[in-house]
Amino acid sequence: MNNSVFSNSIRFIVLVLVQVLICNHISFLGFISPYIYILFILLYPLKDENRAVFLLLSFLIGLSVDIFSDSGGIHAAASLCIAYIRPVVLRFSFGSAYEYQTLKIRNTDLGQRAVYIGIVVLTHHLILFSLEIFSFTHLLLILEKTLLSGVFTLLLCLLLIPLFSVKNQ
Amino acid sequence: MQNIINFFLKNRFFFLFFVLLSFSLVLTIQSHNYHSSKFINSANWVSGGIYKAASSVSDYFGLKTYNIQLLEENRKLRTLLFSNQTSQSDTIPPDSLLLQGNSEYVVRTASVIKNSYKSPKNYITIDRGEQDGITQDMGVITSNGIVGIIDNTSAHYATVQSVLNTLTRINAQLKSTNHFGTLQWDGQSEKRLQLVDISRIAPVKEGDTVVTGGMSTIFPKGVPIGVIESYHLDISENYYIINVAMFNDMTNLGHVYVIENTNKEEILELEQSVNEQ
Numbered sequence: 496m497n498n499s500v501f502s503n504s505i506r507f508i509v510l511v512l513v514q515v516l517i518c519n520h521i522s523f524l525g526f527i528s529p530y531i532y533i534l535f536i537l538l539y540p541l542k543d544e545n546r547a548v549f550l551l552l553s554f555l556i557g558l559s560v561d562i563f564s565d566s567g568g569i570h571a572a573a574s575l576c577i578a579y580i581r582p583v584v585l586r587f588s589f590g591s592a593y594e595y596q597t598l599k600i601r602n603t604d605l606g607q608r609a610v611y612i613g614i615v616v617l618t619h620h621l622i623l624f625s626l627e628i629f630s631f632t633h634l635l636l637i638l639e640k641t642l643l644s645g646v647f648t649l650l651l652c653l654l655l656i657p658l659f660s661v662k663n664q
Numbered sequence: 665m666q667n668i669i670n671f672f673l674k675n676r677f678f679f680l681f682f683v684l685l686s687f688s689l690v691l692t693i694q695s696h697n698y699h700s701s702k703f704i705n706s707a708n709w710v711s712g713g714i715y716k717a718a719s720s721v722s723d724y725f726g727l728k729t730y731n732i733q734l735l736e737e738n739r740k741l742r743t744l745l746f747s748n749q750t751s752q753s754d755t756i757p758p759d760s761l762l763l764q765g766n767s768e769y770v771v772r773t774a775s776v777i778k779n780s781y782k783s784p785k786n787y788i789t790i791d792r793g794e795q796d797g798i799t800q801d802m803g804v805i806t807s808n809g810i811v812g813i814i815d816n817t818s819a820h821y822a823t824v825q826s827v828l829n830t831l832t833r834i835n836a837q838l839k840s841t842n843h844f845g846t847l848q849w850d851g852q853s854e855k856r857l858q859l860v861d862i863s864r865i866a867p868v869k870e871g872d873t874v875v876t877g878g879m880s881t882i883f884p885k886g887v888p889i890g891v892i893e894s895y896h897l898d899i900s901e902n903y904y905i906i907n908v909a910m911f912n913d914m915t916n917l918g919h920v921y922v923i924e925n926t927n928k929e930e931i932l933e934l935e936q937s938v939n940e941q
Binding site: 516519522526528557558562564568569571572579626627629 | 676677680681684685687688689690691692693694695696704705706708710711714715718778780782783784785787789823
């Protein structure tokens with residue numbers, strides 16, 4: 496338990512710093528940037544999950560990114576939403592393995608993992624960009640940004656997950 | 665009663681979710697209004713300190729560019745100085761706001777420690793704050809042109825609402841004539857600003873220079889902004905919408921000047937007393 500608290504705190508801090516110091520400066524083709532701090536929410540342990548703590552931590556990581564990037568509360572709202580819907584997405588993408596609590600994300604096969612991350616990333620980006628642009632007249636721009644940034648984030652997440660699991664074993 | 669408590673206990677995660685979500689939505693809506701993102705901004709000692717440490721490393725990579733910029737600015741000032749000396753005889757010295765000590769404007773230097781230009785609402789963080797005399801609504805410029813307006817301040821850091829922010833409105837005018845309008849940004853390109861409300865009788869030409877107007881207390885009159893790239897009439901056909909290509913490269917900001925108007929309070933007081941009458 497202690498070990499998991501420790502490794503989660505480290506992960507929290509590292510992901511916020513990587514996001515604000517590196518990823519916020521990436522703008523591929525001018526406007527595509529990855530939001531990899533959601534790895535914290537994706538990889539949060541399933542077993543000793545206290546849902547209230549999980550929701551609070553997800554909210555806090557979003558808020559930290561908001562403070563650094565002067566963006567109001569958009570990251571906080573988006574990460575809170577994906578934390579809330581995570582159990583549903585897990586059940587949808589992994590089926591019975593999640594029900595029996597035997598699931599370990601690093602042991603799943605690539606297809607299921609991509610579906611899980613894809614749904615979470617797209618939901619997160621859709622909420623994020625809707626709140627950032629905040630106008631329905633730019634609906635196409637919101638969808639375009641969601642899709643392109645989403646693919647970029649998805650690829651980065653798939654590449655980074657093995658990196659995180661080595662540390663935990 | 666028992667049922668109500670049970671209902672709350674059963675749905676406690678939903679209520680937690682709901683409370684946190686409303687909190688973040690309030691912050692988001694606040695950030696879409698001018699000057700109200702008071703609590704969540706990067707001008708605090710944690711994020712300011714981290715950005716400062718990071719920029720103290722990355723600053724080294726920009727040293728060459730900064731030197732060239734400084735050299736260019738020195739050249740301009742020297743030209744001003746020498747051309748001033750020759751025609752010194754009896755004229756009043758020109759409005760050299762950067763040279764005089766006790767002028768209407770006080771100029772302070774600052775370094776940019778965080779810059780952004782991609783989102784519709786961009787903010788810049790600088791490494792000077794209240795302890796260096798920086799307060800809200802001061803103008804920020806570089807030697808090339810305008811950068812933004814001070815938004816929030818802490819003891820050692822301040823955030824700047826960039827001109828690349830859809831909320832920013834700056835009074836601007838054509839350099840050749842005194843026709844003035846409002847400078848804003850449509851959120852599209854980080855190289856182009858829009859100057860609106862210029863009357864159609866104004867002689868607008870491509871390549872003309874646009875400078876700040878003296879109608880606000882934030883910027884002094886005549887700070888360069890950019891050149892006219894293209895223009896067209898708005899729907900009412902009475903006013904021009906002008907695309908202005910900025911002199912400043914907003915993606916590459918190193919050192920900036922913060923301008924304080926020492927007569928600001930006097931002007932605002934006067935204007936307020938006129939409005940009350």
